[in-house]
Each structure stands twice: as structure tokens, then as C-alpha cells.
Amino acid sequence: MEGMWTKIVWGPLRQLGEQALASVSSLLGMLVLVLLGLVVGWLAKQVVYGVLRALRFDRLCDRLGVGMVVERSGLARSCSYLAGEIVRGLIVLTALLAGLNALGTPLTRNLVEKTFLYLPHFLAAVLILIVGVLVSRFLGRSVLIAAVNENLRPARLLAGLTRFFVMVVTVVAALDELGIGRTTIIVTFAITFGGLVTAAAIAFGLGARDLARDLLVSQFHPKPHVDAKDTMRHV
Amino acid sequence: MAEAILAEQIEETVEGLGPLELVVGIPSYNNVATIGRVIKTAQAGLASYFGNRKALIVNSDGDSNDGTPEAVEKVHTDSDMLLRVRYPLEPVHHLTTPYHGLPGKGSALRTLFQTAKAGQARALVVVDPDVTSVTPEWFKSLLEPILSLDFDFVAPYYQRHKYDGTMTNSVVYPLTRALYGRRIRQPIGGEFGISGRLASHFLKDQVWNSDVARYGIDIWMTTTAVASNFKVCQTHLGAKIHEAEEQELDLSAVLVQVVGSVFNLMETHDLAWRNVLGSLPVPLLGSPLGGEPEPASINFQHTLASFQQGVRDLLPVYERVFSPKEIRDLQSCAAAPPDQFSLEDELWVSLIYDLALAYHRRVMDREHLLKSLAPLYLGWVASFARQTESGSDALAERRIERLCLVYEQFKPYLISQWPQASREKR
Numbered sequence: 018m019e020g021m022w023t024k025i026v027w028g029p030l031r032q033l034g035e036q037a038l039a040s041v042s043s044l045l046g047m048l049v050l051v052l053l054g055l056v057v058g059w060l061a062k063q064v065v066y067g068v069l070r071a072l073r074f075d076r077l078c079d080r081l082g083v084g085m086v087v088e089r090s091g092l093a094r095s096c097s098y099l100a101g102e103i104v105r106g107l108i109v110l111t112a113l114l115a116g117l118n119a120l121g122t123p124l125t126r127n128l129v130e131k132t133f134l135y136l137p138h139f140l141a142a143v144l145i146l147i148v149g150v151l152v153s154r155f156l157g158r159s160v161l162i163a164a165v166n167e168n169l170r171p172a173r174l175l176a177g178l179t180r181f182f183v184m185v186v187t188v189v190a191a192l193d194e195l196g197i198g199r200t201t202i203i204v205t206f207a208i209t210f211g212g213l214v215t216a217a218a219i220a221f222g223l224g225a226r227d228l229a230r231d232l233l234v235s236q237f238h239p240k241p242h243v244d245a246k247d248t249m250r251h252v
Numbered sequence: 253m254a255e256a257i258l259a260e261q262i263e264e265t266v267e268g269l270g271p272l273e274l275v276v277g278i279p280s281y282n283n284v285a286t287i288g289r290v291i292k293t294a295q296a297g298l299a300s301y302f303g304n305r306k307a308l309i310v311n312s313d314g315d316s317n318d319g320t321p322e323a324v325e326k327v328h329t330d331s332d333m334l335l336r337v338r339y340p341l342e343p344v345h346h347l348t349t350p351y352h353g354l355p356g357k358g359s360a361l362r363t364l365f366q367t368a369k370a371g372q373a374r375a376l377v378v379v380d381p382d383v384t385s386v387t388p389e390w391f392k393s394l395l396e397p398i399l400s401l402d403f404d405f406v407a408p409y410y411q412r413h414k415y416d417g418t419m420t421n422s423v424v425y426p427l428t429r430a431l432y433g434r435r436i437r438q439p440i441g442g443e444f445g446i447s448g449r450l451a452s453h454f455l456k457d458q459v460w461n462s463d464v465a466r467y468g469i470d471i472w473m474t475t476t477a478v479a480s481n482f483k484v485c486q487t488h489l490g491a492k493i494h495e496a497e498e499q500e501l502d503l504s505a506v507l508v509q510v511v512g513s514v515f516n517l518m519e520t521h522d523l524a525w526r527n528v529l530g531s532l533p534v535p536l537l538g539s540p541l542g543g544e545p546e547p548a549s550i551n552f553q554h555t556l557a558s559f560q561q562g563v564r565d566l567l568p569v570y571e572r573v574f575s576p577k578e579i580r581d582l583q584s585c586a587a588a589p590p591d592q593f594s595l596e597d598e599l600w601v602s603l604i605y606d607l608a609l610a611y612h613r614r615v616m617d618r619e620h621l622l623k624s625l626a627p628l629y630l631g632w633v634a635s636f637a638r639q640t641e642s643g644s645d646a647l648a649e650r651r652i653e654r655l656c657l658v659y660e661q662f663k664p665y666l667i668s669q670w671p672q673a674s675r676e677k678r
Contacts, residue, residue, distance in 0.1 A: 080614050155617065158569065162623045165565045166504045168558060172565045247551040249633065251419040251506050252351055252440060 040120075047116030054112020058105035066101035074100070082154040083147070142191040149187025153180040185210075256313060256321060256336035259363045263370045266308070269333065272371035274298070274307035274395060276379070277364035279339075280324075281314040281354050283381040286495050288323045290379060290386055295329070297391030308333045310367050312360040314341040320381075339363045350467050351506045352442060353382065358465025361473075365451040373448050375399055380442035385493040385543055393487040393538050394445035401537075404482035406445035407436045407474060409536055410492040414640055414648030415548035421652050422632045423511055423604060424471065430659035431518065432478045433528040436486060440470040440510070443489060450482050468513020475517045479524035486534055490541030503630075504623040512622050515611045526667050530660055545645075552641075555634035556593060560586045562627020569624045573610040578602060585631070595635035597658040603628060604659075605666045613671065 069075075078084040078096035093099035114132055117125040157180035164172035189206045193199055221229055257265050266272070276294045280287050291309060298307045311324045313336065321336060328334045339359045354360060361378065368376040375398040377391055397403040420440060428439045446454075454476065459465050464472050477484055518525070563570075563586040570579060581599050588594070611621055640648040 076613075080616060082616070158616070158620055161565065162504070162569065162620055165562050166502075166558075166623060166626045168561060170561075172561070247549050247554065249415045249418050249548045249550050250546075251503065252417060252424075252510055 043120045046119040050112050050116040050119060051109075054109045054115075058108035058112070061108055062101035062105035065104045066097050069097035069100055081151055082158075083151065086150055086154070138194050138196065142194040145187060145191045145194060149184060149190070153183035153187065156180070156183055182210075256338040259337060259339055259359075259366070262337060262363060262366045265335065266367055266370035269308065269371065271306070272308050272368075272373045273305040273375070273399075274302055275364065275368045275371060275373045275376045276307065276309045276391065277312060277361070277367070277376055278309070278379055278381050279312045279314075279354055279357060279360035279364070280316060280320050280381040281341075281356075281360075282316045282318040282320060283495075284316070284319040284323045285382075286384060287311070287320055287381045288327045290381055290383065291324060291327045291334070293386045293388055294379065294391060295327070297388035300388050301392040302395065308335060308367070308371060308373075310335045310337060310364055312337045312339050312363045314339055314354070314356050314360060335367070337363045337367070348467075348505060348509075349501060351501055351509050352380075352470070356466065358460055358469045361469055362455070362460055362465075365455050368446075368448055368451040369455060373451075375445060375447055376451055377445045378443065380494070382495040383442070383492060384495055385491050387490070387541065389541055390443065390489050393489060393541070394443060397485050397487060397537055398445055398447050401485070402447075402483065403445075403485045404447040404450040405474070405477035405484040406537075407484065407486045407534070408438050408441035408443045408489045408492070409486040410438055410441065411488075411490050411540060411543065411545050412492070412645075413545045413548045414643075414645045415550050415637070416545060418550075418633050418636070419506065419510055419629065422600070422629065422636070422655070424514055426601075426652070426656040426659040427514060427604060427608075428471070428475065428478075429531050429656055430663050431525040431528065432475065432521070433525075433531045434478045434484065435531050435533050435656075436474055436478070436484065438486075439474040440468075441492075442470065443492075444470075444473065445487075446473070446477075447482075450477060453480065453482070464513050464516050467509035468516070471510070471513050472517060475514075475521060479521040484534055486536045488536070488538040488540050491543035491545040493543075493546050504626045507625050507629065508619055508622045511625065512611075512618065515608050515622075518608060519612060522670065526670065529663060531656070550633055550637040552634055552637050553590070555630040555637070556590055558627050559595075559631030559634055562624075562631070566624050566627065569616070569620065572615055573621065573624075574603060574606050578606065582628075593635060593638060595631045597655045598662070600628075600632050600655070601658045601662045602665070605662060605669075608666065609669050 074097050075084060075095045078087070084096055087093055087096050087099055093102060114129045118129045157176045160179045161172055161176035164175050169175065185206065189202055192202050276298065278287065278290055278294065291311070294309055298305075298309075311334070313320060313324075315338065324334070324336060339356060339362070341356045341359070349355070350357060364376060364378060367373075375395050377394040379386055379390065394406050394408070397406045417438075420438065424439055425437060429435050454473065457476065459469075459472060474484075563582050567579070570582070574582070578599065581596075582603075585593070585595055585599070607621065607625060610616070611618055615621070636648075636651065640651055
């Protein structure tokens with residue numbers, strides 16, 4: 018009778034207790050890991066921020082044009098601060114994933130595994146966005162200065178369009194890297210881009226026929242150069 | 253026709269000729285129309301004024317394909333010594349057309365300096381290959397100060413129209429003068445004379461494979477001579493007339509080459525200029541050689557419109573370089589009616605100094621910075637044209653003198669803003 022009591026009642030209860038204890042210890046382990054992550058993340062952020070400031074990282078970013086983007090977007094007060102925040106975020110995220118892994122359930126293990134597999138794509142997408150912002154700003158400024166120096170009236174429009182197209186290509190590439198709506202995005206982009214080019218070509222052909230003709234004639238049958246501006250010599 | 257020697261063979265060839273006293277250097281690249289006349293004039297100049305001195309005429313050519321070597325050979329007589337050197341023209345020299353029209357001019361001049369050194373020449377004179385107003389007197393004027401008065405660098409002093417050399421007048425001359433404290437009126441003239449020791453000094457420099465050698469070798473020579481305390485003077489050459497240029501070079505490209513070279517040299521020689529305040533005159537020798545300068549004109553409406561568009565559209569660029577006050581002043585300038593338009597010297601000088609500082613601090617891509625100067629420069633040109641429209645060349649010269657004084661007056665600002673780390677790096 019006593020053996021049956023132990024087998025039917027105490028056994029499962031002991032097992033439940035052991036399981037509960039294991040869960041609590043896993044939970045505590047997770048909490049410790051997350052807390053540790055928060056503390057280490059905060060410390061790492063302070064170190065990265067301080068070192069980058071000492072190395073004048075913000076000035077470098079300002080030169081590259083990233084500083085202004087960060088400031089205007091409201092992401093952070095400076096690039097050094099943003100870099101510190103990114104490091105902190107990565108450490109906290111790692112600690113959180115390690116904590117979830119410590120729970121040892123199939124669900125959390127699966128989640129952790131998927132997150133780690135996805136992380137490289139996420140980082141690649143961030144890198145694509147950063148490079149895209151830099152390239153769009155550089156090309157936009159190149160077009161703006163060249164257009165102003167050629168006395169083209171829509172200089173700002175041309176520069177804006179350059180930046181816009183580079184950013185569109187960048188966002189499409191980043192989303193493609195993340196695997197978000199890959200086919201839809203590519204098709205949408207192709208249709209939009211193709212449509213814009215066609216519309217611009219039609220508008221130019223119909224609305225500015227004379228200008229188009231003059232441009233083509235000057236391109237393929239250039240007239241002898243006549244300097245109608247002035248005859249000053251610069252050097 | 254005798255083959256041109258290579259740059260590597262200079263030493264051996266020239267030493268075989270025995271010690272020289274004078275070398276006349278003429279760099280060339282596709283100058284078939286004018287080079288014969290320049291060499292003949294050099295021969296006449298040497299015969300008239302230096303008949304008893306051993307001289308060598310050297311043509312340093314960059315692989316011309318228009319018959320220039322044949323034209324040089326055609327004027328070669330037995331009574332003179334003429335050497336043809338082929339200087340190395342690399343693919344990089346063809347990437348951008350230099351404002352002076354001579355791809356690889358640095359390499360061409362280097363071969364001439366090597367020739368002077370190998371021949372132990374006391375003096376070297378260099379003349380542009382496309383100048384049509386050259387006279388035998390030019391050679392006397394450029395060589396005599398070195399031979400008789402022991403000068404090391406003889407800069408040309410041309411008679412120029414008031415609208416000829418606007419970039420020289422607005423930036424290069426006043427800035428070089430304010431920086432190094434010497435008043436060399438034509439710091440980027442194509443003609444010059446140098447002593448043998450200065451040629452050897454130039455050869456020791458590391459500049460030869462840089463952009464400064466490719467696009468700014470003339471201002472480099474002037475600056476190096478002054479910053480290294482060589483004895484400099486100027487000499488009257490009269491009017492300088494070039495063969496008509498076939499194609500107009502893009503203004504922004506000229507700015508990148510010319511102003512970029514001056515700014516580059518500011519970094520190289522910051523120790524030489526940071527303690528200099530004011531300026532000293534540089535001896536001007538000889539008397540004007542006559543000849544009417546080529547007339548030039550400025551289209552006021554066009555230059556003003558370029559300035560106005562620049563101030564309006566390039567604001568995002570200017571905001572990163574200039575102070576809010578300078579931006580406000582530029583905007584009120586651009587908004588003024590054309591008949592009252594004036595870009596004050598004080599504003600212009602502060603813009604140039606701030607641009608030099610932004611260039612040094614690499615606030616943005618350096619080519620962008622320099623190209624964004626084009627509309628502002630045209631604004632200065634428009635303002636200068638309006639102020640001197642009905643005046644003589646002498647009046648225009650007085651305006652330039654006033655501008656130079658403002659450059660000198662504002663120099664403490666430049667010194668105070670020049671980064672300390674850079675100033676103490678050497």
C-alpha cells in the first residue's frame with residue numbers, strides 16, 4: 018500500500034517538484050544572464066562611446082556625411098553614441114538569446130537557432146543601408162555641383178532624383194537581403210523604375226521636342242565652338 | 253631624324269657634352285605650330301646676349317604625335333646644341349587635361365632640371381612651347397638676373413589685360429602673397445629662370461609623382477623657392493600671347509587644379525607661413541618690353557547669374573563650410589539688384605580662408621569643395637567687372653592691391669583657425 022502511495026502520489030509530485038526546480042533555476046539563470054548582459058552592455062557602450070570620441074570618430078562621420086543623417090533622423094545625438102548603443106544592443110540581444118537558450122525548451126532553442134541564422138543577413142542589410150546612404154549623398158552632391166556649374170536650372174531636382182534612386186536601389190537590396198517580399202519588391206521596383214523612365218522619356222519627347230532635337234544635334238553634329246559667354250582667361 | 257633620348261639617358265648624354273653654363277628648356281606636347289618659332293627665338297636670344305657662354309637648348313617632349321619632334325629637328329642648326337628628350341607620359345597624365353595644356357608637365361620640367369644638374373649649368377630658363385609673343389629679350393631678362401645678380405628664381409612679370417588671369421588675381425596671387433609674405437605678381441607664369449642650385453634643390457623634393465607635379469608645378473616652384481628662402485626676383489617680359497586654345501577647359505576643373513595646388517602647398521609649408529604677417533616687395537627688374545596685351549572681356553550677366561544660382565542651390569554645401577554670417581552676406585549679395593551688385597573684399601577673403609580651412613580639415617570630398625567655389629569665384633569676377641568696367645588696367649591693378657591688403661589683414665584669422673596638431677606635426 019505504501020509502495021503504491023509512493024508510486025502514484027509522491028513520485029509524480031517529486032517529479033513535478035524537480036521539474037519546477039529545474040524551471041526556476043533555468044529562469045533564474047536566464048534572469049542572471051540578461052542582467053549580466055544589461056550591465057556588460059552598459060559598460061561596453063560607455064567604453065565604445067569614450068574611445069570613439071577620443072578617436073574623433075564623429076568628425077570622420079561628419080566628413081562622410083553620416084553624422085548629419087544620424088542627427089537629422091533623431092537616431093542618436095552623435096555617431097559615437099549610436100555606435101555605443103549598437104554595441105550595447107548586440108550584447109543585450111546576445112545575453113537574451115543565451116538566456117532563452119538556457120531555458121532549454123524546444124521552442125526557445127528553435128527561436129535562438131533561427132535568430133542566429135538570421136543575424137548575418139540583418140547585419141548585411143544594415144551595412145547595405147549605410148553604404149547606400151553614403152553613396153547617395155556623395156552622388157547627389159556630385160550631381161548638384163556639376164549641374165550648378167553647368168547652369169542647369171533644375172540642379173536641385175537632379176540631385177534629389179539621384180539621391181532618391183540610389184536610396185531606392187539600396188532599400189530594395191537591403192530588403193532583398195532580409196528576404197522580405199523579395200519577388201514583390203523586385204517586380205514593384207522594376208515596374209516603378211521602368212515606368213518613371215518611360216514617363217520621363219515621353220515627357221521629354223513631347224513636352225520638349227525642340228530641346229531634345231537641339232541636344233541630339235549638338236551631340237552628334239556639333240557646331241564649331243563659339244564662346245558666347247566671355248573671353249576672360251582665368252589663370 | 254635623330255632619336256630623342258630617354259629621361260634615364262640624360263646624365264650620360266649631358267656629361268658627354270662637358271660643363272654647360274646655360275640651359276634653355278622647352279617642354280612640349282603637340283605644339284607643331286609654334287615650337288619652331290620658340291626654338292628659333294631662343295637661338296637668337298642666346299646668340300645675341302650670351303654668345304660667349306656654352307648653352308644647350310633642350311626640348312622635353314611627351315610623345316607628341318603631330319610632328320612636333322620633326323618641327324624641332326627642322327630648326328636644329330650645327331651652330332647650336334639642341335637635345336631632344338622624351339619624358340615619360342603615363343596613362344594618369346591623360347586622365348584630366350591640365351589647365352596649362354601640357355600633360356605631365358612636372359615630368360617634363362624634371363627632365364630639364366636633371367639636364368641642368370648633369371651639365372652643372374649656372375642657369376636654366378624655361379619657356380612655354382605655345383607662346384607666340386616670345387622675343388630674344390625674354391631670354392636675356394630671365395637669365396641675366398641669375399648670372400649677374402645671383403638670383404635663384406626669376407618670375408615673369410607680364411603685361412596683362414585687366415580681365416586676363418582673374419583666378420590669379422582673385423586667389424593665387426593675393427593668397428600666396430599673404431601666406432609667404434613676398435609679392436610675386438605672376439606666381440604661375442609658364443616662363444621662369446632658375447639657378448643651378450635651385451634646380452638641384454627642386455630635384456630633391458618628393459613632389460614628382462603627385463597631383464601637384466601634374467597640375468600645379470608652376471605654383472609649386474614659386475612657393476618652394478620662397479618658402480625655402482631662395483633669392484627671388486621678377487622681370488618684365490611684356491605681353492604674353494598664347495596660340496589660340498582649341499577647347500575651353502571646364503572652370504571647375506581649373507579650380508581643382510589651381511586652387512587645389514595652392515591649398516595643398518599650404519599644408520606642406522604651414523610652418524613657413526604661420527609666422528608671416530604682411531608682405532615685402534620682390535625686386536622687379538628691367539623695363540616693360542612693350543607689346544599689346546590680348547584683350548579679354550567678362551559677360552557680367554552670365555557671371556552674376558552663375559553666382560546667384562550657386563548661392564541658391566549650393567546652400568547645403570556652403571552651410572558645411574562657411575559661417576552663418578557669411579551665408580547671410582552671400583544671400584544678401586545675391587539678392588542685390590545687378591547695378592548695385594558687389595562682393596566685398598572682406599567677404600571674399602573670409603570665404604577663401606574658410607574654404608582653405610575646410611579643405612585642410614577634409615570637411616567633405618576635396619574635389620566637391622573646390623568645385624563648389626566656381627559660382628562664388630564667378631561672383632567675384634562679376635563684382636570686379638562692375639567695379640572696373642570703365643577704368644584702366646592701372647585702376648584694376650589698384651583694386652587687386654586693395655584685395656591683397658585685405659588678405660594680409662585677415663591672415664591672423666587663418667592662423668588662429670589652422671589646426672594646432674597640424675601646425676606642430678613637423
